[in-house]
Amino acid sequence: MDLQISVSDCRTALSNFQSRVSDFEISFKDHLSMRTSVGQFQVSARKTLTHLLHEVSELKKITKLSILDEEECKTELSKLNNYEMRFDEMLSHLPCENNGIYLNIILGNISVSILNRMQRIRYKEDYEKFKLRVNLILFVFAPIVYFVHLRVLDAAYNFFLVWYYCTLTIRESILRCNGSRIKGWWLFHHYASAVLSGIMLTWPDGECYQNSRKQILLFSFYISFVTFLQCQYQRGCLYRLKALGRRHSMDITVEGFHTWMFRGLTFLLPFLIIGYVFQLYNAYLLYHLSQTYQCREWQVSVLALVFLLMATGNTLTTAEVCFHKVRHRLGVRDRLRSFDCFAYTDCEVECPDDWSELKPKTVTTEQMINLGSFNVGFYSIDLTVCYK
Secondary structure, eight states, X not given: OOOOOOHHHHHHHHHHHHXXXXXXXXXXXXXXXXXXXXXXXXXXXXXXXXXXXXXXXXHHHHXXXXXXXXXXXXXXXXXXXXXXXXXXXXXHTSOOSOOOHHHHHHHOXXXXXOOSHHHHHHHHHHHHHHHHHHHHHHHHHHHHHHHSOOHHHHHHHHHHHHHHHHHHHHHHHHHHHTTOOOOHHXXXXXXXXXXXXXXXXXXXXXXXXXXXXXXXXXXXHHHHXXXXXXXXXXXXXXXXXXXXXXXXXXXXXXXXXXXXXXXXXXXXXXXXXXXXXXXXXXXXXXXXXXXSSSOOOHHHHHHHHHHHHHHHHHHHHHHHHHHHHHHHHHHHHHHHXXXXXXXXXXXXXXXXXXXXXXXXXXXXXXXXXXXXXXXXXXXXXXXXXXXX
């Protein structure tokens, strides 16, 4: 027997449904209105913060040129630096104003800003995992290509490299729009790597290609090993530094060497230097081949130029980081000497009372030299005058 519903029940059900739809439509209109208000506030907040940052910059110049006594001047400059850090942090939570030419060409003029902090961190973690997994695949794939002499396999390997570096540059550009502080050179380094892999893909098979393929595959194998090593150790180091408030939450692993890596990752420096020498040797080998009668392909000389550019850029950038670190340590030593620290056996370091892991403690003079001056969150911690 067919089920029958009374007219009153049917009308009640329809009325309840229409009532719920009306309530939801009102809520949804409120949601759209709030989104519009939030968007307007974000535009206004960016303009205000940009103006405040400019004002801080001007106030720092005025303070340095003023006739304030030295202690007061240092105090005011420290406050202004803290304001600057806070404003920069606020800006990182607002939508990116400009994606850059690269992302605009690839994705168009759309917003790539991730406003939710947890989603940003998840995207960054996904980037780290992607880089780690792909380099592990390359580490296994390179020896197979090296020993199996098939042009199709070589082309597949180079195509995989082109895809990897293009994807990496897109992801890094999005991360930069969301607060990651990626040094300009290391971003350009990945563009150059994508170009290099693309040229290798178009290089026709022949005597010249066969003479240099093993050398370049060995280099690729070594680079994937070093990158995998860096990703593994840098992730652990960054996690510790972020927990102490010494690094930004959106900082990522890099192929090069940064100042923060001096804290436990100096063992990676020799591996990097060997890689840079390898790049220089590749440039020399390819240039030498380009001068022979058999190697008339344009790919040979262009590859030599790209390898030379990458080796020079990597070496200069790493040397700059090391020079900056040495100069910083010498500056700390000079400041300690001005306090007559060497006249005493022990000295005292004063830190913010609310930073539990860095309470005032007694250390030796040599330990103080290694500590130097550093930032913890918004605090600027400096070694103070030492006394017995």
